[in-house]
Amino acid sequence: MKRTDADARVLSRVADGDTAALTELYERYGEPLFAFLLRLAGDRGTAEEILQDTMLAVWRSAGTFQRRSSVSTWLFGVARRQAHNRLRTAAPPQAAEPYERADPLPGPEELAVGGDSLEALLARLPPAQRDVAVLHFVVDLAHQDIAEVLGIPVGTVKSRLHLARTRLRESLHGQ
Known part of the structure; x- marks a missing residue:
C-alpha cells in the first residue's frame, strides 16, 4: 500500500x-x-x-x-x-522583556553562515522566493509538489528557486 x-x-x-x-x-x-x-x-x-x-x-x-x-x-x-x-x-512584534531576550552571542548556526541565522537569511528573501526556498530546502518537496502547493507553474518554481539560491549565496558571501 x-x-x-x-x-x-x-x-x-x-x-x-x-x-x-x-x-x-x-x-x-x-x-x-x-x-x-x-x-x-x-x-x-x-x-x-x-x-x-x-x-x-x-x-x-x-x-x-x-x-x-x-x-x-x-x-x-x-x-x-x-x-x-x-x-x-499580524500586529508588529512587541519588545521583549529583558529576561526574554536572546543571547547576543552567535550560536553554531550563525557562526556557520557568517553571523546570520538561516531564518534571518530566508527572511531577507522576497516572500515568493522564500516560500519556494522553504518548501524545497526545509520541507524537501519536489518542484511539482511546490508548484501545486503554491498554485504556480513548475517553471516559475525553478526560476524563483534559482533567484533564491543566488540571493542566499550573495548574503553568505557578503555581496
Missing part, C-alpha cells in the same frame, strides 16, 4: 469526523508542517498557533480534498494559506 493511498484514507476518516484520524494525520505531518511554518512565521509561538489553525482548517475542510494532488501537498497548501492569513493581519 502506498503512503498516498493510506493518507487519503486517513483524510477521508477526518472528513467523516474521526478525531483519531486527525491525530494520526498530525503525527505524520506535524513536524514538517511546523518546520515550514516556523520558517514562514519567524518565531516558534506564531508557528505553533498557525499549525493549530492549519489542523482546524483540515478538520473543517477535509471533505473538499479531491485527490488532484497528494495529501501532503494539500496539507502544505492549507498551512501556507493559514500562515499568509495570519501574517498578513
